Amino acid sequence: MATAVETLGKLERRITISFPLTEVRAEVEKRLKVQAKTAKAPGFRPGKVPLKMVAAQYGYQIETEVLNDKVGRAFNDAANENQLRVAGFPNIEPKAESPAGVLTFDATFEIYPEVEIGDLTKVEIETVKAEVTDAEIDKTIDILRKQRVHFHTKGEAGEHGDGGEAVAANGDRVTVDFVGSIDGVEFPGGKAEGYAFVLGEGRMLPEFEAATVGLKVGESKTFPLAFPEDYHGKDVAGKTASFTITLQKLEWAHLPEVDAEFAKSLGVADGDVAKMREDIKVNLEREVAGRVKARNKETVMETLVKTATLDVPKSLIAQDTERLAEMARQDMAQRGMNVKDVPFPAELFAEKAERRVRLGLILSQLVGENNLQAQPEQVKAQIEDFAQSYEDPREVLKYYYSDRRRLAEVEALVLEENVVNYVLGLSKTSSKVIAFDELMGSNAQA
Template identity: 90%
Template sequence: MATAVETLGKLERRITISFPLTDVRTEVEKRLKVQARTAKAPGFRPGKVPLKMVAAQYGYQIESEVLNDKVGRAFNDAANENNLRVAGFPNIVPKEEAAEGQLAFDATFEVYPEVAIGDLTAVEIETVQADVSEAEIDKTIDILRKQRVHFHTKGEAGEHGDGGEAIGANGDRVTVDFVGSIDGVEFPGGKAEGYAFVLGEGRMLPEFEAATLGLKVGESKTFPLSFPEDYHGKDVAGKTASFTITLQKLEWAHLPEVDAEFAKSLGVADGDLAKMREDIKVNLQREVAGRVKARNKEAVMDALIKVAELEVPKTLIAQDSERLAEMTRQDMAQRGMNVKDVPFPAELFAEKAERRVRLGLILSQLVGDNNLQATPEQVKAQIEDFAQSYEDPREVLKYYYSDRRRLGEIEALVLEENVVTYVLGLSKVTTKAVAFDELMGSNAQA
């Protein structure tokens, strides 16, 4: 039996549910007898253990299971009878006062809100577009060349002996021995032998790189180095050390020529440079299209948040905060970080969770009102688009269609794209051209 629904707040509700104590006792006895059929105890054959002993061993567990089952069933029945859309899980606590022979519980919970979406035709949204020019292809080729750089001893004669004067310069790879001290005392991490780095890449502090520039192999230099206040090594942060470095090895960077062999190294079997550039262009266009889509989707989501009015259930925010905290922990662990004893307070993720939940409710309303669900054809087309960048597209299709959860992720993605298309079709859209570098440097996320 359930009482009438009490309204405690905009979304918060309460129901009192009760049922006879005899119902619980009867069900507990029934389950104990079932348990007794297979119960084991020293001195008794299986199934011959006295019921009192079975009750002593399993009674508390079975009584808890029965209560959970009955309370859960009663709550669900009450929610259905009152046409309540319960958000998250109810908080159920025993009532201190109950009628004689009855068990009573208060179930406090939130319901899903009404979502009011404003006039989308009055919404202004700025989208972006970007092109891939020959200059971007050239920049990409330069990056690919640097990724395939070979280092050769600087100043030596031979096939690769044209590296210039044998002194350290930006772009050279140097191998050094160094030792640092503060007030004449060496400090942990301040000494190394055979340490290699490329000058000009910024891996070392500026004073260290400056001291290495211009050195010849075998030469040493002593210089002061001031550690920044926010340096990761707390023992030396903000202090000035004296370093002595000795250049042991000097190599210049030999970038591969853009020729047929270079093209083959990028997967162009016949070494055709025109085909190589076309492949690079296609890949860049795919990347640009993905980033443009992400930026434009984010613009639509921002607009929807502004135009929609709704209360967001605190229960759903708390649940998503916990989910985000756990996802962050798992991601960091997969990256090799030791997060065993690192706290991940869910409240740190509350703002992001609130936005995610709010958008989820808005999208759900739009999809339901306008029949924007993902169709099987759309899902397949999306997976096939993903598969284009893989060697065996059929394996990609199999990967998604063999797992309902993975397929659900694609369906959710298509659903969002349907919403974006729908909103852009109604709203006032202006398009801004953005530079390739600006777009590729952005962290816009879907």
């Protein structure tokens, strides 16, 4: 039996559940008899163990199962009868005072909130777009050339030249010996032999690189180096060291020419440079389209969060906080980090969890009211779009359609896109062109 629903707060409710102790005892005895048919004990044949021994061994477990079943069933019946949409799981506690022969429990829980989206026709949303020009293609080709760089001894003649005067300059790869000291005492990590790096890439502190520029092989230089206050090496952070470096090897970078051989190295079989540029353009446009879509989606989602009014169930936030913490733990473990004893305070994830839950409730409301669910043909089209950049598109389709969880991920993407298109179709939209570099440097995530 369940009492009427009590309202404890905006979303918090309570139901009191009670039933006769005799019902519990009868069900426990019934299950014990079933357990006795297969129970084993030393000195007894299977199924011949005395009921008292079966009760001693399994009684607590069976009694707990019976209570969980009866309370859970009574709670679900009461929630359905009162047409309650329960958010999360109820907190069920036995009542300290109950009538004789009666077991009583309080089930405290939250319900899903009413979601008010607001008038989307009055919302102003600015979307972005970007173009792929010859300049972006040239930049990409430069990056690809640098990825295929090879080095030659500077100052020595070769098939590609000598690289100019044998003096260290930005872009050269230098190999140095160095030793550092603070107040005349060497410190851990301040000494190395045969250490190689490329000048101008920022791998070393600016003072270190500046001191290396201009050296010839065999030359040394001593210079002061001030470590930043936030330097990762805490023992030297904020201190000034004296370094002596000796240049042992000097190499200049030779970048491959943009020719047929270069095009072939990028997969263009006939070495057609124009076709290579077109392929690069197509790939860049696909990347730009994806980033534009992600950034505009994030703008729409943020607009929905600001526009909608709702109370967010604390139980759902707590569940998502735990989920995010576990995802972070797994991610760190996969990176080889020992996180067994590392604490993951809930407050680190609470804000993100609250937004995720809030947005999820808003999307659920919009989708349900406006029939924005992902349709099979939309899902297939999305997967086919993914498959375009793979050699065998059929394998991509098989990859998604063979696993329900993977398919669900695509369905979620399509659903979000339906919401974005729906909102943009209602709202007052404007568009601005942003620089390619700005777009590619952003990390828009919905």
